[in-house]
Amino acid sequence: MLIELKDVCYTYGDGTVYEVKALDHINLGISEGEFIGLIGHTGSGKSTLIQHLDGLIKPTSGEVLFEGKNIWSEGYDLRSLRTHVGLVFQYPENQLFETDVITDVMFGPKNEGLTPAECEARAAAALRQVGIPEELYKVSPFDLSGGQKRRVAVAGVLAMDPEVLILDEPTAGLDPAGRDELLNQIRHLRDKRGITVVLVSHSMEDVALYANRLIVMDEAKIAFDGPPRKVFARYRELEKMGLAAPEITYIMHALRSRGLRVDTGAITVEEAKRSILMALSNRNSMKDGPL
Amino acid sequence: MGEITLGQYYPTNSILHRLDPRVKFLGTLVYVVSLFLVRGPFGYAFCGAVLLVLIFLSKVPFLYVLRSLKPILFIMIITMAFNVFLTPGTILWRWGFLKITEEGIRMAVKMGIRLVFLVTGSSIMTLTTTPNSLTDGMESLFGFLRIFHVPVHEIAMMMSIALRFIPILTEETDKIRKAQIARGADFETGGFIKRMRAMIPLLVPLFVSAFRRANDLAMAMEARCYHGGSGRTRMKPLRYERRDVVAYAAMAAFLAICIVFSVTGL
Numbered sequence: 260m261l262i263e264l265k266d267v268c269y270t271y272g273d274g275t276v277y278e279v280k281a282l283d284h285i286n287l288g289i290s291e292g293e294f295i296g297l298i299g300h301t302g303s304g305k306s307t308l309i310q311h312l313d314g315l316i317k318p319t320s321g322e323v324l325f326e327g328k329n330i331w332s333e334g335y336d337l338r339s340l341r342t343h344v345g346l347v348f349q350y351p352e353n354q355l356f357e358t359d360v361i362t363d364v365m366f367g368p369k370n371e372g373l374t375p376a377e378c379e380a381r382a383a384a385a386l387r388q389v390g391i392p393e394e395l396y397k398v399s400p401f402d403l404s405g406g407q408k409r410r411v412a413v414a415g416v417l418a419m420d421p422e423v424l425i426l427d428e429p430t431a432g433l434d435p436a437g438r439d440e441l442l443n444q445i446r447h448l449r450d451k452r453g454i455t456v457v458l459v460s461h462s463m464e465d466v467a468l469y470a471n472r473l474i475v476m477d478e479a480k481i482a483f484d485g486p487p488r489k490v491f492a493r494y495r496e497l498e499k500m501g502l503a504a505p506e507i508t509y510i511m512h513a514l515r516s517r518g519l520r521v522d523t524g525a526i527t528v529e530e531a532k533r534s535i536l537m538a539l540s541n542r543n544s545m546k547d548g549p550l
Numbered sequence: 551m552g553e554i555t556l557g558q559y560y561p562t563n564s565i566l567h568r569l570d571p572r573v574k575f576l577g578t579l580v581y582v583v584s585l586f587l588v589r590g591p592f593g594y595a596f597c598g599a600v601l602l603v604l605i606f607l608s609k610v611p612f613l614y615v616l617r618s619l620k621p622i623l624f625i626m627i628i629t630m631a632f633n634v635f636l637t638p639g640t641i642l643w644r645w646g647f648l649k650i651t652e653e654g655i656r657m658a659v660k661m662g663i664r665l666v667f668l669v670t671g672s673s674i675m676t677l678t679t680t681p682n683s684l685t686d687g688m689e690s691l692f693g694f695l696r697i698f699h700v701p702v703h704e705i706a707m708m709m710s711i712a713l714r715f716i717p718i719l720t721e722e723t724d725k726i727r728k729a730q731i732a733r734g735a736d737f738e739t740g741g742f743i744k745r746m747r748a749m750i751p752l753l754v755p756l757f758v759s760a761f762r763r764a765n766d767l768a769m770a771m772e773a774r775c776y777h778g779g780s781g782r783t784r785m786k787p788l789r790y791e792r793r794d795v796v797a798y799a800a801m802a803a804f805l806a807i808c809i810v811f812s813v814t815g816l
């Protein structure tokens with residue numbers, strides 16, 4: 260088990276009038292190579308949860324283990340943890356500060372103590388991964404468009420070569436092409452280098468397409484945890500939490516109720532297409548058959 | 551959330567919370583003045599009793615009110631020590647150049663009581679009034695300065711915007727700080743110069759975002775035709791209720807009693 264949360268609780272403003280219980284007895288294990296989708300309505304505690312994985316928030320009670328060691332034990336090197344676990348915040352473009360793009364991306368590797376040449380190589384590689392062309396390397400990050408800023412900020416974390424990559428709604432505000440490109444790139448990194456990914460998203464379509472495990476948060480607790488197909492099969496309960504299944508799943512249910520024998524568990528357009536075509540060809544062959 | 555995290559506002563729905571902010575502001579003023587009027591033990595006892603009644607009425611936990619004393623504890627001890635040792639008068643005890651006088655002790659106790667009452671008294675106002683309603687109250691109270699061409703409304707507007715922005719910027723600072731720590735930034739170790747340099751990744755994004763927010767706000771205000779004070783009406787105009795009149799009467803009675811204590815020296 261790579262990361263483990265044991266009975267983690269977190270309360271904002273503990274001991275004041277404005278207490279907010281953001282995490283309530285969370286137990287969770289994350290293994291190497293998983294692609295986890297984390298969903299939940301706003302305020303359910305997703306951002307709070309992922310900040311625990313990177314040691315940015317200390318749990319009010321409970322333990323956070325990384326590779327079996329409690330990260331809040333005496334003498335634990337939190338800074339080295341953060342080079343293993345990369346966290347891309349919500350609206351990461353707000354953290355850009357350097358005079359040009361490449362120097363900004365080099366900030367992380369520099370903090371790891373790498374040589375300038377290594378930093379630059381890492382930064383260039385990360386910028387290539389997120390699709391920022393070389394002409395922009397020397398431009399001020401403040402002169403970029405919103406989507407470009409977002410990519411540069413993501414590159415800033417990728418440049419640290421993390422083994423675990425956590426992204427908090429990285430695609431909010433990106434155009435559809437930019438969104439697909441970014442998520443495909445992340446999936447590619449996972450397939451190629453075996454990194455572990457945690458993706459927080461409000462798009463059921465995105466998590467259905469990319470994640471192989473889905474965690475659903477509701478009111479500071481984990482409501483469901485399992486493979487996307489299984490979780491989305493309980494879409495009635497998800498709806499009560501302000502969530503839903505992917506649109507395509509609803510179409511499949513509608514087709515089924517009209518008598519087409521399709522797989523209602525399909526959650527991606529690709530799966531659905533295959534299932535519908537199959538059902539249609541079965542029906543046709545039945546029609547053409549000996550009647 | 552936002553607005554209220556600032557200062558020490560403690561939400562309950564007590565009668566003091568519902569009072570008009572102008573009443574509370576003037577009341578605090580009257581209380582502070584009275585503290586300097588009364589001289590004798592009975593006078594102080596009376597002021598203390600009134601304070602206890604106010605705390606009870608505010609429904610704020612007693613210990614929570616006392617917390618407001620924490621920041622002045624140090625100043626209070628220093629002031630009292632100065633008074634004890636440096637006031638000339640009948641000497642009770644001396645050691646080298648240090649001496650304790652009867653007058654000194656009396657003075658120190660008086661100062662201590664005054665400070666405690668003063669701070670507790672004014673924190674009852676801040677505990678029961680949101681910063682925004684306080685600025686509204688001040689705007690209305692100081693409205694007469696408009697005759698002298700003081701831009702009262704604009705000052706009040708700037709104050710409430712500033713108050714509104716403080717929690718937003720604190721939250722923003724926290725977010726940026728965490729984001730940079732996640733990228734390996736180190737704000738804690740190293741010498742002065744290193745630490746100052748380490749602040750750059752925090753301060754630059756913070757300023758950029760503060761200017762962006764200010765710009766957006768100005769644009770939004772202009773889009774809604776904001777043009778300053780003259781002719782502007784309020785959505786919730788401050789209006790005195792019965793309870794406010796009663797409070798003013800109680801305030802006058804309190805002041806009168808304190809003047810009696812002051813004259814008689816009790």
Ligand SMILES: Nc1ncnc2c1ncn2[C@@H]1O[C@H](COP(=O)(O)OP(=O)(O)OP(=O)(O)O)[C@@H](O)[C@H]1O
Nearest residue numbers: 271272279281299300301302303304305306307308
């Ligand atoms: N800095 C903070 N101070 C006080 N309360 C907070 C703070 N950050 C979050 N909260 C509260 O904690 C709860 C969980 O917030 P969190 O940001 O983890 O939600 P989220 O699931 O990430 O929501 P979203 O989808 O909107 O990003 C919310 O009720 C929120 O109001």
Ligand SMILES: [Mg+2]
Nearest residue numbers: 305306349427
């Ligand atoms: Mg969030």
